[in-house]
């Protein structure tokens with residue numbers, strides 16, 4: 001048996017495992033600190049109460065399909081010895097493989113912004129999304145009960161970073177503002193969101209929203225957000241995040257108890273413990289075949305790695321890159337086992353897309369970047385994201401939830417289930 005130890009059951013690690021387990025000559029041990037795969041592209045929908053956590057998280061044992069050649073262990077890896085391809089887990093156990101695959105993903109990068117780590121809400125895990133959902137709901141419920149809290153920032157939401165995550169989050173808030181204005185008599189909506197005191201700010205150091213998209217898509221996205229009442233601050237950085245405020249580089253001080261951090265990412269904390277000098281973003285640099293230089297049987301994948309495209313430029317941290325690198329790594333491991341040569345990774349770029357709000361999205365499809373905007377891109381976004389979900393049941397459920405939201409105009413999962421987030425100290429500055 002050839003033993004492959006995989007650290008991380010996300011898009012990269014899980015796809016690698018799923019391909020390997022079909023081969024009886026391979027034994028796979030899949031290690032993850034959670035017992036589920038989280039579908040990060042839809043985290044903002046959990047945070048804004050559109051989808052429930054179970055719609056976007058999938059049990060890893062189920063996802064591996066019950067194959068006899070895979071052993072799934074819920075454990076946090078705390079260190080890696082690339083020489084012996086051994087990893088040590090938090091509870092003391094060690095796992096050693098003939099091949100080692102590092103696919104531990106990423107974490108928020110606060111770029112040393114004072115107070116950001118302590119006081120803002122990152123959106124990189126299911127836990128983050130549920131915590132943020134409770135904070136948003138706690139603020140809205142509080143101000144419905146005590147309108148004077150609006151003066152203490154209960155209706156101010158600041159989103160840092162105008163990439164896809166920040167833009168999608170801002171758009172979802174924009175839709176909430178619009179629904180509140182349109183349906184003042186509906187007890188299901190938060191009425192104070194319809195008042196002039198409600199503010200959603202999207203802040204980015206760059207000079208466009210959705211920097212990776214074409215200028216027409218960027219302009220469309222910015223205008224669509226502004227039409228929804230979102231205030232877009234470009235060329236602006238966040239100087240400081242406090243418990244009850246944020247300070248922007250132009251000197252603006254906003255009173256708020258909810259700063260959402262979508263301002264950048266770096267490799268997961270494990271990257272400090274891999275015994276390998278890491279590259280840009282704390283990620284592990286890899287060779288064209290996805291192996292780590294100097295350690296031919298150690299691979300690094302997805303967000304955990306700096307992977308170059310055909311043109312030598314680094315590929316972005318995207319689910320499609322992670323998924324394809326996972327499958328490719330499995331093929332190279334199988335080639336090694338069969339005594340065949342490995343092949344350099346070739347990324348198939350299917351394009352990029354971002355949701356802005358109801359009937360409003362941007363998509364740039366394929367290598368030619370065929371551009372779509374509006375309702376057609378909105379439909380394409382839903383189709384592609386549902387198709388990417390791991391379980392068939394989740395695909396069906398996501399469509400039901402979206403249709404319910406679209407036609408029924410209610411939020412499916414507005415549940416305040418993190419009591420600590422209710423505990424807002426309104427006098428804290």
Ligand SMILES: Cc1cc2nc3c(=O)[nH]c(=O)nc-3n(C[C@H](O)[C@H](O)[C@H](O)COP(=O)(O)OP(=O)(O)OC[C@H]3O[C@@H](n4cnc5c(N)ncnc54)[C@H](O)[C@@H]3O)c2cc1C
Pocket residue numbers: 007008009010011012013031032033034036037038039040041042043044075076077078103104105106123124125164165268269270301302303304317318319320322323353
């Ligand atoms: C909010 C958000 C929205 C996004 N939207 C899009 C989008 O629309 N389209 C797109 O293509 N991409 C999107 N991305 C990027 C995409 O989700 C990532 O590129 C992709 O998840 C990377 O896959 P991965 O397998 O490398 O890492 P992950 O999917 O993050 O998986 C890493 C796994 O490693 C586990 N792990 C970490 N550390 C340890 C440890 N020490 N021990 C054990 N297990 C560990 C984690 O629990 C996790 O399961 C988005 C990302 C975010 C955060």
